[in-house]
Amino acid sequence: MSFSVFIVTFFTWLILTWTIDPQEIIVGLIVSFVVSLIFKKYYNIKLNGKFIPGLFKFLFIYVPVFVWEMLKANLDVASRVVEPKVRVKPGFVRIKTGLKGDVAKLTLANSITLTPGTITVDIKDDELYVHWIDVKGTDEESKKEFYGRFERILKGVYE
Numbered sequence: 001m002s003f004s005v006f007i008v009t010f011f012t013w014l015i016l017t018w019t020i021d022p023q024e025i026i027v028g029l030i031v032s033f034v035v036s037l038i039f040k041k042y043y044n045i046k047l048n049g050k051f052i053p054g055l056f057k058f059l060f061i062y063v064p065v066f067v068w069e070m071l072k073a074n075l076d077v078a079s080r081v082v083e084p085k086v087r088v089k090p091g092f093v094r095i096k097t098g099l100k101g102d103v104a105k106l107t108l109a110n111s112i113t114l115t116p117g118t119i120t121v122d123i124k125d126d127e128l129y130v131h132w133i134d135v136k137g138t139d140e141e142s143k144k145e146f147y148g149r150f151e152r153i154l155k156g157v158y159e
Contacts, residue, residue: 061156
């Protein structure tokens, strides 16, 4: 059993169930143990001195920013749906990211995809290819306005 896989799985269980009921915690421990036994060879998670501070940064800084950006995007897409005049300028945008790790890039790609009006269709090296419902421009400044907050926080979490 990989202890780091067990810890990550158990904390994920606690966050997803959001309860302190002893029965739920016991089930979470058992499920986390079984998952860590089965999937330990697929995970490359190493607990080091940066893991716990990074986890707290992710939970208490990144998640609220992500939820806020997702809420704004939901309202934006909803206003486009109910407005009689169509305000869309869809297109594909290539985003060059400064994130180094695969998990950091994956987190950025998933955050973009979970934000309504966008979907990440591919990741190649340091570039993400994103379909965007309203391309405001192809210059770096307009693209940074879109994903820059996510990237800045993720650099602090993963690097």
